[in-house]
Amino acid sequence: MKDYIQDSSITNSQILEKKLDILLTNLRYEQKQLAHWKSGKMSVTAVPGAGKSHSLATTAAILIARNNLNINKQLVIVTYTRSAAMAIEAKIKQHLIDLDISQDGFMVNTLHGLALQIINNHPNFSKLNLTNSTLINLTPNHKIIENSIDKWIDNNPLHYQSLLKGVVINESRTEQLRRKSILRNEIFPRFAYSIIREIKSSGLTLKDFEKINDRKHDNYQTLLLAVSLYKQYKTVMKSSNFIDYDDMIHEAINILDDSDIRQVWQQKVFAVFEDEAQDSSPLQEKLISTLASDHNNPTFEVNLVKVGDPNQAINSTFTAADPIYFNWFCEACKKDKTLVKMNQAGRSNIDIINAANFSLKWMRDEWIKKQTNLKNSFSEQQTLEKNIPFHVQEIKLVDKNDPQVNANPQSSNPGLEIHIPQDIYHSIKLIRQKIITILRKNRNQSIAILVRENTQSHFLAQNLKDFPEKYKISIYEVGKQNQFSQIPKDILTLLKFMDRPHSLSYLKNSLKILEKQNLIIKQDWNKIIMNPEDFLYSTSLLSEPEKSVIQARNYCRSLLKAKLELPSYYLIAFLGTILKYESMELASVQKLSDTIYDELNGTITLKNIIDVLKKIIDLEQFEEITEDNEQPYVRPNQVTIMTMHKSKGLDWNYVFLPFLHEDILSGEIKISATSKFLGNFSLAEIARTQIRALSHEKYLSYENNICTNEIKQVWEQSKLLKKAEEYRLIYVAITRAKNLLWMSAAQKGPSYWRNIKEKVFLQNKAPCLIFSALMNKFPHLVVRH
Ligand SMILES: Nc1ncnc2c1ncn2[C@@H]1O[C@H](COP(=O)(O)OP(=O)(O)OP(=O)(O)O)[C@@H](O)[C@H]1O
Structure with missing residues (x-):
């Protein structure tokens, strides 16, 4: 590269072209398809570690350079967390510095950040007065939710009575008092919190909900309850002059309804690239596709590229995200021949890749089996088959001479170990020995222990607390910082x-x-x-x-x-x-x-x-004191202890997955004993499933029975979706490892993970189903202790 830079007969633009060629050459064939994008819609579905973030940053730099993008014409990249936005921004900036071109041709933002920018740029058009309103971070115990519930109870006495009555008849005064307290303080707050977020992100309007009035309803009229509680919430919010985060996205969309403003934005936006697109919701989709449209030719294809992995959707049971929208976008792109698949990944050793591929296939087969048992009407069955929540994908090794250094790392030992320790203390002993051995050989290795719950992180951290002093190994308990x-x-x-x-x-x-x-x-x-x-x-x-x-x-x-x-x-x-x-x-x-x-x-x-x-x-004004506010999760000579959820997007040389027990990883939705007078289900989950089904109807050509079916059927559906997400979570965890994946399910463990002290009573534990399936598939890698 230096040679041609020093050659004075070469012009600056030729130097730039050469540098861009090198960037392109350093992408794999599959990744180049993204880098060759010029206009229109494109969908990239990629296996874990395929280099989505890597190729997205490279493509962005190439596009910015080739199209002379600048402050007036920018590439917009949308991600879902601030940390992901910062990571991609840093990569693109580095490329632009290397290319020696200005760094103002792009912006990376979270969706809320983007919405806020639109609102702030047009304060006179916004009905939201950000200076006089209070922006609230909604939680189930928020006063606004309490007020909305109280008002709803006052305004809907009959509906409230039907819920109090439940399915277990008990008219005693004490029982009635108890039910009132549980409904008011437990069931309703969680219900309200989840349906408010679900409705807001569903892209459905109150008008859309009117059409369900004439349909058949379940005994509790759950969907009607959700809508009327939501209306109450909106009234209370308005009268208190409060706004929540999702209001900002709605408001940005409203502002863009104005043709002149829309024109300003659409002319400014060169294209929109959406990362982690499996976590999108209809509301987000609406905002970004508006920005990605051509103002002068609204019927033209949007300049929108979505990059994601449907098998890594792990937010849909606690946010309104739903991988189904990304899947549908992929289907549409497939028809237009603009669907790109990235199947090669250099992150992991072959044993880990085999385990990941086997797990995904097993999960899909299991889900289909369960789904078939639930046979509904023929048309429903067909829809469900189309919407299987696992994408057929197989991670492939990279070719020889791959640009990635040490791609698919090899080791003399197997890259997968499956352990069956006697109990959880024995698991700790094995993990300790293994970590000490690994870091004795090479201090530069990064290590993570991934668990399902923070209580398990805490237990591990307690049992490794002598590491810094005794072995000079750092321990980073991520959950603790976040607490x-x-x-x-x-x-x-x-x-x-x-x-x-x-x-x-x-x-x-x-x-x-x-x-x-x-x-x-x-x-x-x-x-x-x-x-x-x-x-x-x-x-x-x-x-x-x-x-x-x-x-x-x-x-x-x-x-x-x-x-x-x-x-x-x-x-x-x-x-x-x-x-x-x-x-x-x-x-x-x-x-x-x-x-x-x-x-x-x-x-x-x-x-x-x-x-x-x-x-x-x-106002989220308080920033706690933490050991390191940058939260460096991946560091050499450090053991990072965190939940599987938090590990998405990251990787380590060595990954330990202990405590893989069925009771904690079954994906069963827990119903508190106190709420069982309503029936054996979660009312909040029923409503979420129904709202989702209604929102899907907008994209389907027929009515979706799920929103009006009997609760029992809806509940079965909710449970299946939760299970699928739990399976995907394990897939995410498995695919974080580069050199070694160490898995274990101890034979004995506690019934309850909180506050485990010495000598706590341990009971027999069953391994989770995927763990058992992996044991059967790879018996030569199983170590029984
Ligand atoms: N063409 C390439 N050249 C060099 N390194 C690459 C290339 N493609 C990917 N990598 C490396 O592979 C690793 C995984 O890439 P990246 O994190 O972008 O994958 P991802 O698809 O976003 O992963 P995940 O699905 O787990 O979020 C990174 O270390 C990245 O630098």
Whole structure:
């Protein structure tokens, strides 16, 4: 390269062309198809590790250079998390620096960031007044949700009664009180939270919902309940002058309805590239396809490229994302011959690739088997077959002379180990030995232990805590860092209780936090605190409660005593001690306390503290103190402990997947015992499945029975979708490993992972189904201990 740069007869544009050629040559054949995109719609579906992010960044740089993109004509890249946006932006910038061209021909943004930019650019056209409104981060316990529920109950007494009645008839007054408390404080908040997000992202309007009025409904009229609660929420939000994150996307779409504004944006946008497109929703689709259209020729093909892997969709059971939209986009591109498949991946060793390919095929076959058992009508069966939530894909090794250094790394030992330790402590012992051996040989290796739940991360971290000192190996427990964001919310909950101890919900929420911190024992609080007064100040007329209840009561009483006895400026620090926070968490508590008192500027009362803290939480203004705010998940000589969900998009040399047990990885939706009077299902999940089905109807040419079927059938459907997502989660985890994938399912483990102390009772555990299938497929790699 240096030769031609120094050759004075070569012009700058020739040098640029040469550099672009090199960039292109360094892509694989499949990746080049993306880099050759010129206009129109294209879909790229790629196996894990195929280089989606890598080739997207290279393609962006080539397009920016070849089309002279600049601040007035930009390539827009949309991703789903801020960290992914930052990573892609850094890669593109580096290419542009190497190419010696300006860096303003592109923008990388999350969808919300993009929406905010549109709103801010046209403040006079926006109905949302971002300066006078409060942007809230919706949670199930948010006051707005509580208010919406209360209003809905007042306005819909008959519908409410039918829910209270449930399917288990019990008219006793105590039972009625209990049900009221559970509906109001448990079922409705979760229901409202999930349907609000689902409806908002569904792309459905209230008009769309009107058409379901005449259809048959289930006994609880779940869909109608969802829509009327949603309407109530909108009214309450409006009257409080609040907006939520999804309002911003709606508002950006509304602003773009204006033809002049649309023209400005469509002329500015060269094309839109969407990364992780399997996580898209109809609302997002609407915004980006508007931006990607040609203003002068609206019937022309959109300049839209979607890149994703449908088999890595792991957000659809807790957000409104749904891989089905990406699949449909791929189908459309296939017809137009603009579907690109990237099947070669250089990330992993061949044994890991074989395990991943086998797992995916097994998952798909299993799902089809289950689905066939659920045979509905013929037409439904056909639709379901078309919408199998696993894409047929096989990861292939890269060719010889691949541009990736050390592609498909080889090792003298197998790249897959399947262990069956005696119990979870034995698993830890094996993991410890293996890590020490790996890093003794080569300190440059990166290692991750991926688990299903944060409680398991914590257990692992506790059992590896001597590593930094004894073996000079760093331990990074990711969940622990993230728990810090919970600190202000937990403190607020306790303060609210201290302010109004007779509020049933405040008391219950506080008990849950004490429970989460392992300070008190988990129990059915609905029964115990039905009357807060009795619970807090029991009189001798009432029978002596159990020890565990007394313990909980003492904690609550000490909170109330602190309110009376401590100066207000000391309350937050006091709560940090009560909750037994550790050093880094306590530093965050101190920072929080300082921030609040600075804001209050002298007038410190409990009520004022609560008000300021609420504002801080709603505006997400508080940044906790963490060991490293950049959260470097992949580092040499470090063991990163995190959940499988968080691991998406990352890779490590060595990946450990311990505790692969069926009870935790079955994908069963857990229904709390207290809510069973409604039936053996989750009302929130029923509504989500129905809303999704209705939203799919917009793309299908016929009515989708799922939204009006009997609850039993809808529930079966919800369960299947959840199971499919759980399977995909394991697929994501498996495909993170480069050199070695170490899997285990111990024969004995705890029934409950929270707060595992020495000598906890262990019970027999069944391995999860995929683990058993892998054992059967690769018996020579199984180590029984
Ligand atoms: N053409 C290439 N030349 C060099 N390295 C490459 C090439 N393609 C991919 N890689 C490397 O392969 C690894 C995986 O790439 P990348 O992370 O882009 O894959 P991905 O498809 O986005 O993965 P995932 O599906 O897991 O998110 C990275 O280390 C990347 O640098």
